[in-house]
Amino acid sequence: xxxxxxxxxxxxxxxxxxxxxxxxxxxxxxxxxxxxxxxxxxxxxxxxxxxxxxxxxxxxxxxxxxxxxxxxxxxxxxxxxxxxxxxxxxxxxxxxxxxxxxxxxxxxxxxxxxxxxxxxxxxxxxxxxxxxxxxxxxxxxxxxxxxxxxxxxxxxxxxxxxxxxxxxxxxxxxxxxxxxxxxxxxxxxxxxxxxxxxxxxxxxxxxxxxxxxxxxxxxxxxxxxxxxxxxxxxxxxxxxxxxxxxxxxxxxxxxxxxxxxxxxxxxxxxxxxxxxxxxxxxxxxxxxxxxxxxxxxxxx
Amino acid sequence: xxxxxxxxxxxxxxxxxxxxxxxxxxxxxxxxxxxxxxxxxxxxxxxxxxxxxxxxxxxxxxxxxxxxxxxxxxxxxxxxxxxxxxxxxxxxxxxxxxxxxxxxxxxxxxxxxxxxxxxxxxxxxxxxxxxxxxxxxxxxxxxxxxxxxxxxxxxxxxxxxxxxxxxxxxxxxxxxxxxxxxxxxxxxxxxxxxxxxxxxxxxxxxxxxxxxxxxxxxxxxxxxxxxxxxxxxxxxxxxxxxxxxxxxxxxxxxxxxxxxxxxxxxxxxxxxxxxxxxxxxxxxxxxxxxxxxxxxxxxx
Numbered sequence: 001x002x003x004x005x006x007x008x009x010x011x012x013x014x015x016x017x018x019x020x021x022x023x024x025x026x027x028x029x030x031x032x033x034x035x036x037x038x039x040x041x042x043x044x045x046x047x048x049x050x051x052x053x054x055x056x057x058x059x060x061x062x063x064x065x066x067x068x069x070x071x072x073x074x075x076x077x078x079x080x081x082x083x084x085x086x087x088x089x090x091x092x093x094x095x096x097x098x099x100x101x102x103x104x105x106x107x108x109x110x111x112x113x114x115x116x117x118x119x120x121x122x123x124x125x126x127x128x129x130x131x132x133x134x135x136x137x138x139x140x141x142x143x144x145x146x147x148x149x150x151x152x153x154x155x156x157x158x159x160x161x162x163x164x165x166x167x168x169x170x171x172x173x174x175x176x177x178x179x180x181x182x183x184x185x186x187x188x189x190x191x192x193x194x195x196x197x198x199x200x201x202x203x204x205x206x207x208x209x210x211x212x213x214x215x216x217x218x219x220x221x222x223x224x225x226x227x228x229x230x231x232x233x234x235x236x237x238x239x240x241x242x243x244x245x246x247x248x249x250x251x252x253x254x255x256x257x258x259x260x261x262x263x264x265x266x267x268x269x270x271x272x273x274x275x276x277x278x279x280x281x282x283x284x285x286x287x288x289x290x291x292x293x294x295x296x297x298x299x300x
Numbered sequence: 301x302x303x304x305x306x307x308x309x310x311x312x313x314x315x316x317x318x319x320x321x322x323x324x325x326x327x328x329x330x331x332x333x334x335x336x337x338x339x340x341x342x343x344x345x346x347x348x349x350x351x352x353x354x355x356x357x358x359x360x361x362x363x364x365x366x367x368x369x370x371x372x373x374x375x376x377x378x379x380x381x382x383x384x385x386x387x388x389x390x391x392x393x394x395x396x397x398x399x400x401x402x403x404x405x406x407x408x409x410x411x412x413x414x415x416x417x418x419x420x421x422x423x424x425x426x427x428x429x430x431x432x433x434x435x436x437x438x439x440x441x442x443x444x445x446x447x448x449x450x451x452x453x454x455x456x457x458x459x460x461x462x463x464x465x466x467x468x469x470x471x472x473x474x475x476x477x478x479x480x481x482x483x484x485x486x487x488x489x490x491x492x493x494x495x496x497x498x499x500x501x502x503x504x505x506x507x508x509x510x511x512x513x514x515x516x517x518x519x520x521x522x523x524x525x526x527x528x529x530x531x532x533x534x535x536x537x538x539x540x541x542x543x544x545x546x547x548x549x550x551x552x553x554x555x556x557x558x559x560x561x562x563x564x565x566x567x568x569x570x571x572x573x574x575x576x577x578x579x580x581x582x583x584x585x586x587x588x589x590x591x592x593x594x595x596x597x598x599x600x
Contacts, residue, residue: 017482087482088482089482089483182317182387182388182389183389183525183527184505184523185523185524185525186525189525203506205484206503206506206507207506207518207520209523216523216597217523217597217598218507218520218521218523218597219520220507220518220519220520221518223484223485223509223516223517223518224485225483225485225486225489227483254600257600258600261600295600297516297517297518298517298598298599299598299599300554300557300558300560300561300595
């Protein structure tokens with residue numbers, strides 16, 4: 001099935017307790033696309049400025065990602081984010097955000113993208129996300145991410161969006177913020193009752209939780225000793241998940257569970273280096289090999 | 301196999317964001333024993349003052365726990381702990397500790413306990429824990445818990461103890477403190493390299509991690525929406541684990557993994573009410589029923 005992602009494309013500057021990188025390739029749609037590409041063809045929609053080097057686009061294209069929806073705005077600059085990770089590598093502080101060209105990003109989908117069946121709305125305001133949904137009337141699976149920013153600033157619009165979604169992916173602090181409930185099991189179901197058929201709460205190094213009407217479960221993170229840069233972990237998790245679903249062509253409970261496991265595995269690779277550096281080194285066989293370890297780990 | 305636990309027996313006063321209990325039955329050896337009793341006969345060694353009501357001892361006895369090693373010191377008071385849980389129910393603050401009779405507790409095992417094969421050293425100083433080990437020369441499985449207090453105050457003695465253990469159970473912040481490593485996967489293996497054949501890191505609502513020379517794995521917590529009081533979760537986890545091992549009569553890798561899962565399940569019941577109130581309501585069948593749900597949750 002065709003998979004469409006709309007989200008941010010960015011330059012990230014990242015400080016960890018031991019290392020530092022400036023202006024490396026990042027953005028929610030980039031991490032998502034690359035992670036999904038191990039499983040499925042991905043159509044990326046995003047925007048960059050004229051400071052965007054062709055080599056980044058080339059890297060994505062070589063991986064089979066359709067970048068024809070990546071709009072380049074002349075005379076404008078690409079979204080830039082700078083952040084710093086705490087020693088636990090799970091908490092981070094945003095030091096700088098320059099939305100630049102992303103601030104006025106109003107995605108207009110190329111006609112050939114409008115038949116997309118699997119759609120992921122990565123980082124963006126609920127209003128923008130709804131605008132995308134309006135353009136994919138035949139979508140079979142609509143999943144979005146959200147952020148504390150939108151919960152705080154556009155809660156009503158987010159609530160409207162939630163009623164139009166099949167799935168929502170958000171992190172633990174966001175789920176607590178949205179529901180005012182500190183128990184994640186209750187919070188997950190409360191978010192689900194706001195509209196989406198399923199909800200995934202990402203807990204960083206502690207894995208992810210899944211909630212549907214009939215199911216509640218936890219997927220622990222794959223225990224890697226080599227956490228170098230967690231940036232994009234959530235987006236690569238979502239990419240692995242959606243890529244697997246799109247390839248499977250269904251989102252039955254069993255497929256969804258496998259998809260969460262694949263998302264977990266791809267994210268565990270992503271955090272092992274900066275930017276896409278680790279994901280660039282691996283292929284589907286590496287994903288399958290670690291998945292076999294993960295299955296072994298969880299069976300008793 | 302016979303299972304021996306040596307640890308604290310206490311009156312707990314607990315404040316949660318919504319409720320409060322004073323002077324309820326608690327203590328590491330109590331939570332441990334009750335949790336282990338679903339699987340195995342347990343011999344408890346501990347100390348209380350003359351303020352200890354017979355009904356508490358009776359409750360344990362009725363569950364099949366051997367309380368003949370519970371020493372009652374006349375003219376002295378039982379260990380008292382008062383704590384307060386933060387809204388996330390995972391972090392807590394100790395408001396008061398009165399060690400009382402526990403301060404000078406120097407466990408001398410009754411002769412009939414000295415042949416114990418499975419031994420758990422619950423809350424206590426490494427010196428006291430080693431003194432217990434000296435009295436069980438035929439033990440086949442020696443597992444201990446430790447606390448930040450001992451890592452800070454008696455690190456050398458703890459390091460000596462570690463060399464004499466088969467297993468150590470400790471929580472995530474303690475593992476980081478002991479190894480000065482914020483990555484739990486690395487921290488777990490560093491603790492293991494200090495002596496014990498296996499290490500279990502407890503992560504509260506996020507489950508537990510296991511480390512041996514050949515294995516690294518994570519067991520997520522059972523997702524319960526009803527977390528009323530987390531006090532004793534770690535001890536009931538250890539109790540379920542050790543009780544299952546003692547019943548199985550071996551600690552092969554496969555048995556250990558099942559034991560961690562049983563510990564997880566028993567702990568998930570324990571947090572559903574104050575003191576032993578939830579554990580008192582359930583039996584082995586309830587444990588097995590939730591275990592079946594847990595196995596389903598982890599299979600895909």
